[in-house]
Amino acid sequence: MKKHIVVIAGDGIGQEVTAVGKQVLDAVAQKYGHEFTYDTALIGHAAIEATGNPLPEETITKSKASDAILFGAVGHPKYDNDPSAKVRPEQGLLGIRKALGLYANLRPIKLFDELLGASSIRPEILKGADILFFRELTGDVYFGEKGRSDDRDTAYDTMIYSRYEVERIARKAFEAAMTRRRRLCSVDKANVLESSRLWREVVQAMAPEYPDVVVEHQFIDAAAMLLIKDPRRFDVVLTGNLFGDILTDEASQIAGSMGMLASASIGDTTGLYEPIHGSAHDITGKGVANPLASILSAALMLDISFGMKAEAEEVVSAVDAALKAGYRTRDIADADTPDDMILGTEAMGSQILTQLASVAENQVV
Amino acid sequence: MKKHIVVIAGDGIGQEVTAVGKQVLDAVAQKYGHEFTYDTALIGHAAIEATGNPLPEETITKSKASDAILFGAVGHPKYDNDPSAKVRPEQGLLGIRKALGLYANLRPIKLFDELLGASSIRPEILKGADILFFRELTGDVYFGEKGRSDDRDTAYDTMIYSRYEVERIARKAFEAAMTRRRRLCSVDKANVLESSRLWREVVQAMAPEYPDVVVEHQFIDAAAMLLIKDPRRFDVVLTGNLFGDILTDEASQIAGSMGMLASASIGDTTGLYEPIHGSAHDITGKGVANPLASILSAALMLDISFGMKAEAEEVVSAVDAALKAGYRTRDIADADTPDDMILGTEAMGSQILTQLASVAENQVV
Numbered sequence: 049m050k051k052h053i054v055v056i057a058g059d060g061i062g063q064e065v066t067a068v069g070k071q072v073l074d075a076v077a078q079k080y081g082h083e084f085t086y087d088t089a090l091i092g093h094a095a096i097e098a099t100g101n102p103l104p105e106e107t108i109t110k111s112k113a114s115d116a117i118l119f120g121a122v123g124h125p126k127y128d129n130d131p132s133a134k135v136r137p138e139q140g141l142l143g144i145r146k147a148l149g150l151y152a153n154l155r156p157i158k159l160f161d162e163l164l165g166a167s168s169i170r171p172e173i174l175k176g177a178d179i180l181f182f183r184e185l186t187g188d189v190y191f192g193e194k195g196r197s198d199d200r201d202t203a204y205d206t207m208i209y210s211r212y213e214v215e216r217i218a219r220k221a222f223e224a225a226m227t228r229r230r231r232l233c234s235v236d237k238a239n240v241l242e243s244s245r246l247w248r249e250v251v252q253a254m255a256p257e258y259p260d261v262v263v264e265h266q267f268i269d270a271a272a273m274l275l276i277k278d279p280r281r282f283d284v285v286l287t288g289n290l291f292g293d294i295l296t297d298e299a300s301q302i303a304g305s306m307g308m309l310a311s312a313s314i315g316d317t318t319g320l321y322e323p324i325h326g327s328a329h330d331i332t333g334k335g336v337a338n339p340l341a342s343i344l345s346a347a348l349m350l351d352i353s354f355g356m357k358a359e360a361e362e363v364v365s366a367v368d369a370a371l372k373a374g375y376r377t378r379d380i381a382d383a384d385t386p387d388d389m390i391l392g393t394e395a396m397g398s399q400i401l402t403q404l405a406s407v408a409e410n411q412v413v
Numbered sequence: 414m415k416k417h418i419v420v421i422a423g424d425g426i427g428q429e430v431t432a433v434g435k436q437v438l439d440a441v442a443q444k445y446g447h448e449f450t451y452d453t454a455l456i457g458h459a460a461i462e463a464t465g466n467p468l469p470e471e472t473i474t475k476s477k478a479s480d481a482i483l484f485g486a487v488g489h490p491k492y493d494n495d496p497s498a499k500v501r502p503e504q505g506l507l508g509i510r511k512a513l514g515l516y517a518n519l520r521p522i523k524l525f526d527e528l529l530g531a532s533s534i535r536p537e538i539l540k541g542a543d544i545l546f547f548r549e550l551t552g553d554v555y556f557g558e559k560g561r562s563d564d565r566d567t568a569y570d571t572m573i574y575s576r577y578e579v580e581r582i583a584r585k586a587f588e589a590a591m592t593r594r595r596r597l598c599s600v601d602k603a604n605v606l607e608s609s610r611l612w613r614e615v616v617q618a619m620a621p622e623y624p625d626v627v628v629e630h631q632f633i634d635a636a637a638m639l640l641i642k643d644p645r646r647f648d649v650v651l652t653g654n655l656f657g658d659i660l661t662d663e664a665s666q667i668a669g670s671m672g673m674l675a676s677a678s679i680g681d682t683t684g685l686y687e688p689i690h691g692s693a694h695d696i697t698g699k700g701v702a703n704p705l706a707s708i709l710s711a712a713l714m715l716d717i718s719f720g721m722k723a724e725a726e727e728v729v730s731a732v733d734a735a736l737k738a739g740y741r742t743r744d745i746a747d748a749d750t751p752d753d754m755i756l757g758t759e760a761m762g763s764q765i766l767t768q769l770a771s772v773a774e775n776q777v778v
């Protein structure tokens with residue numbers, strides 16, 4: 049298969065980790081006989097420095113012309129001290145999501161056995177959890193009308209959803225469930241909210257098209273409990289923008305190791321794949337950043353944008369194997385990790401490439 | 414001190430557990446020289462059976478004339494099979510909250526060392542956690558305007574808060590923080606929501622009146638993470654109706670033992686104190702219900718409505734001592750609990766009364 053990928057490394061450790069993510073994509077292409085071509089584009093602080101614009105027009109053009117985007121991070125500490133800055137790195141990310149119509153945020157929460165110790169949750173409750181969140185990204189109370197009364201004493205926001213907005217993300221969630229364990233949990237607050245009742249109506253109406261998918265509906269408060277009580281009960285979780293914001297952050301904390309978490313923002317065309325960790329300027333340029341979230345973002349790209357399920361699974365298995373072999377980056381090492389097993393960004397990348405190669409040999413045997 | 418208490422036992426195990434809660438109040442009154450008088454009133458299914466009304470006028474009158482309400486539970490399985498029933502037990506609880514202007518829901522999450530094993534969270538993260546949630550109860554998206562477009566394809570709800578609504582609950586939260594560890598965390602989504610910006614404005618404006626209270630603001634998504642990552646960092650948590658609904662349920666799950674959790678609904682006059690467990694008809698009348706949540710609700714009444722801090726702490730200590738002595742009700746027993754340490758409702762009540770008496774002896778010595 050031929051695919052064209054734009055690498056938008058952005059700021060801070062984004063540069064270092066996407067370089068490794070790209071190496072992994074290359075290794076997969078070579079092994080499976082795919083042809084991946086690449087371009088690069090600017091965003092965030094890097095783009096502001098070069099062009100004055102956090103999202104240059106050229107970046108949008110290149111992105112639209114690509115099959116997928118491997119994204120790094122945006123952000124720079126100089127803006128933290130200047131909250132009034134009109135031009136900010138983060139505008140680049142919000143802008144590209146809008147330009148590409150990325151209405152669904154996907155967040156896989158996949159627990160690697162070797163890292164169970166990093167979570168606050170007991171390992172026996174967590175082990176084997178594997179959840180894929182679909183959070184709606186362009187609607188809800190974030191974008192509804194908001195305002196104040198003239199006397200400034202009353203403030204309001206509008207939670208709002210239209211049928212087509214729910215339909216398009218619900219369809220993606222059902223399709224994903226079909227390639228996984230065929231369970232879909234839709235989260236809303238339909239006992240109270242009209243927008244949730246519409247949400248539930250749409251999901252219920254779509255369910256008969258996917259008779260193999262077991263659908264359940266949970267209220268957001270119950271879902272926030274169940275995620276802690278029994279994370280393994282979830283497969284695909286589908287929810288709105290606000291409830292998704294809360295649940296995916298809660299779930300990241302349950303997973304424990306932020307440096308391991310990938311995400312995707314997808315719409316009807318080009319998808320964008322990125323680690324959930326930020327630009328981490330405190331460790332930028334030191335060669336110690338954990339590249340595994342970028343590697344797992346690449347795996348997500350293979351799976352979601354290219355439909356290369358086997359290739360994606362092989363990348364995830366390679367990460368698992370490197371962890372099982374005892375290799376760690378600094379952020380996921382613990383007191384028991386021997387010094388010589390704590391690797392830098394490039395060395396961890398090499399381990400994953402080695403694992404990918406050795407899986408191939410095993411398959412040949 | 415003279416206090417008049419209405420016991421509204423309601424349905425199911427509400428009867429059994431409030432009987433024990435009342436015994437504990439009596440023991441406290443006797444020991445500290447207070448004079449507590451009691452009345453009873455009907456609510457829920459019990460009230461429907463007797464009068465046809467889940468909230469008889471007499472119940473409201475008696476409640477308004479009291480200093481506090483010890484509440485049991487409402488609910489009956491016969492209504493679960495008939496979702497269209499016009500008259501329902503739950504209307505009693507919603508109605509009395511409204512009649513008494515109960516705008517703040519208080520939920521203490523206090524972890525007893527002996528029960529740490531019941532949580533999904535690792536004991537070393539949880540041990541010592543002691544949080545008091547203040548959830549606003551009469552505003553927000555639950556009560557704002559909601560509706561559908563004529564074509565039924567767009568649905569909306571309105572999140573809305575007025576300054577006075579935030580002020581009155583914020584004041585109660587600050588006052589409570591002053592009697593505790595003097596930390597207040599206000600949870601909102603002020604980076605996105607106008608109603609949250611008003612919320613934060615009010616809390617910030619009030620903070621200078623309480624210079625001893627360390628105030629922090631967290632976004633709801635960050636709070637949902639921090640509650641798992643480091644529950645001990647929280648003392649008083651103040652938040653709106655929707656975010657409070659989610660966070661208090663998440664926190665109950667962190668605590669693990671639902672049968673141990675008390676709550677209060679308060680306004681500017683009479684407060685209502687109740688376990689968070691429901692009517693539990695499956696075990697009603699068997700004498701096995703856990704009375705500790707009702708006992709802890711009584712302790713909360715002593716603390717919040719009567720300002721009897723020492724008395725309240727003594728009740729909590731008595732519960733702690735009974736647990737440390739190894740006594741359990743069935744719901745909080747585990748595989749290691751010897752059969753003869755698993756007590757019924759009344760026997761567990763007697764243990765608490767015994768502990769209260771023995772604390773007295775220790776104090777005399």
Ligand SMILES: [Mg+2]
Pocket residue numbers: 293294297634635
């Ligand atoms: Mg968030």
Ligand SMILES: [Mg+2]
Pocket residue numbers: 269270658659662
């Ligand atoms: Mg709830």
